[in-house]
Amino acid sequence: MASESSSAVLELNDADATDTEAPSVTDDTQEPPPLIMEHGYDIAVKVDAPIKQLSTLETFVTYRVRCTCARWESPPYVRRRYNHFKLLHKRLSSSHPLTAVPPLPPLHSARQQLDRYSPPFVAVRCLALNAFLDRVAKHPILTLSEDLKMFLTTPDEELDKVLKSDTSALNLWGLSSALYGGGGGGGNKQTNGARVKDPEFSSAAEYLSSLQVKLTSLCSLTASLYKGTVALSNELAGMRRVCDAWSSGGGGAANAAAAVSAGSAAASAARARAPLRYRATLPLLAAYAGAQADKIRARDALHAAHVAGAGPEVHNRLEQASEALRADLADWLPKTRADIKSALLELADRQLGAAAATLRGWERALSMAEDDGVVFQTVSRAALSSRHRDDYKLEDVDLSS
Numbered sequence: 001m002a003s004e005s006s007s008a009v010l011e012l013n014d015a016d017a018t019d020t021e022a023p024s025v026t027d028d029t030q031e032p033p034p035l036i037m038e039h040g041y042d043i044a045v046k047v048d049a050p051i052k053q054l055s056t057l058e059t060f061v062t063y064r065v066r067c068t069c070a071r072w073e074s075p076p077y078v079r080r081r082y083n084h085f086k087l088l089h090k091r092l093s094s095s096h097p098l099t100a101v102p103p104l105p106p107l108h109s110a111r112q113q114l115d116r117y118s119p120p121f122v123a124v125r126c127l128a129l130n131a132f133l134d135r136v137a138k139h140p141i142l143t144l145s146e147d148l149k150m151f152l153t154t155p156d157e158e159l160d161k162v163l164k165s166d167t168s169a170l171n172l173w174g175l176s177s178a179l180y181g182g183g184g185g186g187g188n189k190q191t192n193g194a195r196v197k198d199p200e201f202s203s204a205a206e207y208l209s210s211l212q213v214k215l216t217s218l219c220s221l222t223a224s225l226y227k228g229t230v231a232l233s234n235e236l237a238g239m240r241r242v243c244d245a246w247s248s249g250g251g252g253a254a255n256a257a258a259a260v261s262a263g264s265a266a267a268s269a270a271r272a273r274a275p276l277r278y279r280a281t282l283p284l285l286a287a288y289a290g291a292q293a294d295k296i297r298a299r300d301a302l303h304a305a306h307v308a309g310a311g312p313e314v315h316n317r318l319e320q321a322s323e324a325l326r327a328d329l330a331d332w333l334p335k336t337r338a339d340i341k342s343a344l345l346e347l348a349d350r351q352l353g354a355a356a357a358t359l360r361g362w363e364r365a366l367s368m369a370e371d372d373g374v375v376f377q378t379v380s381r382a383a384l385s386s387r388h389r390d391d392y393k394l395e396d397v398d399l400s401s
Contacts, residue, residue: 236268266361
């Protein structure tokens with residue numbers, strides 16, 4: 001892949017894209033930090049180091065994918081593009097129709113068409129792809145998939161023809177769609193009338209729907225928080241530049257301007273590293289809740305057909321779908337709750353850290369001003385408006401400053 005195209009490491013060091021958890025952009029020739037498998041898992045994966053590749057026909061971004069696994073040997077790294085992740089998701093969904101496969105980050109929208117190679121967009125997508133692959137690798141069923149093994153171990157130049165060849169047994173014999181009634185037979189007849197829901201999964205469906213709504217609202221809040229943080233950081237940086245220029249000119253207000261510049265610089269630096277991980281992971285968690293709810297609705301459709309008097313084939317599919325849902329939800333719910341709790345706690349810690357750093361910066365600025373004999377006073381708007389314009393004398397104003 002890389003031999004047929006030129007490449008350039010994407011610079012993700014913009015103020016809008018920097019983050020402590022942003023993907024690294026080190027060259028592949030440099031030795032990356034080793035992957036450590038978490039307790040209870042025999043595999044660890046990492047997606048990082050996005051590179052923009054230029055060929056004669058197209059321009060695309062590839063991501064370094066590293067894996068360490070106790071079940072098979074893997075190369076130091078492989079390079080994958082978004083379409084490869086998309087093909088992996090498609091094959092996993094086809095070969096495991098009873099399992100809700102972790103969702104992928106969506107394809108760029110029409111508005112993002114021109115910005116799809118921008119550092120912030122690539123950084124968010126890289127974090128989202130890492131979250132997707134990590135969930136797949138830690139899934140009790142999907143981690144054993146041969147499709148995942150091929151994705152992680154196949155050389156770059158051979159991956160396209162391997163993934164695009166639908167050679168899995170389920171796809172070959174059409175069993176994938178038949179498990180949910182996609183094939184022929186009497187089990188596919190439509191049931192009319194009221195659909196009977198199994199109370200076992202009704203509460204889970206309501207919980208998933210509510211969780212999806214709450215996560216979607218949380219995504220909107222964090223997106224607004226991110227935009228506000230970046231805008232405030234830019235305004236404070238502009239304020240610092242103005243105060244630097246003012247203080248360099250000398251005059252009576254130079255010391256005060258220098259103190260304000262120091263405070264603005266500290267406040268801007270505290271907000272310069274706006275978090276990107278929440279923009280990547282929270283939408284995926286919301287989509288994952290929706291995928292689980294879709295599996296419950298598909299299982300309810302089988303239950304309704306069974307209650308309507310369908311044959312034993314539908315009953316067998318219903319039992320398979322029910323067991324798969326129980327196992328999947330038992331694994332998915334605690335992981336998702338832990339992910340949400342971790343994300344919210346980290347977000348709160350970052351906001352508190354930024355506020356504390358801002359407070360320390362302005363306290364240092366105030367001490368600088370007091371050391372130079374400059375005292376800042378807070379005057380209320382009412383007190384300021386009550387003072388008459390004649391109270392201000394021209395000789396009290398230092399025009400030289």
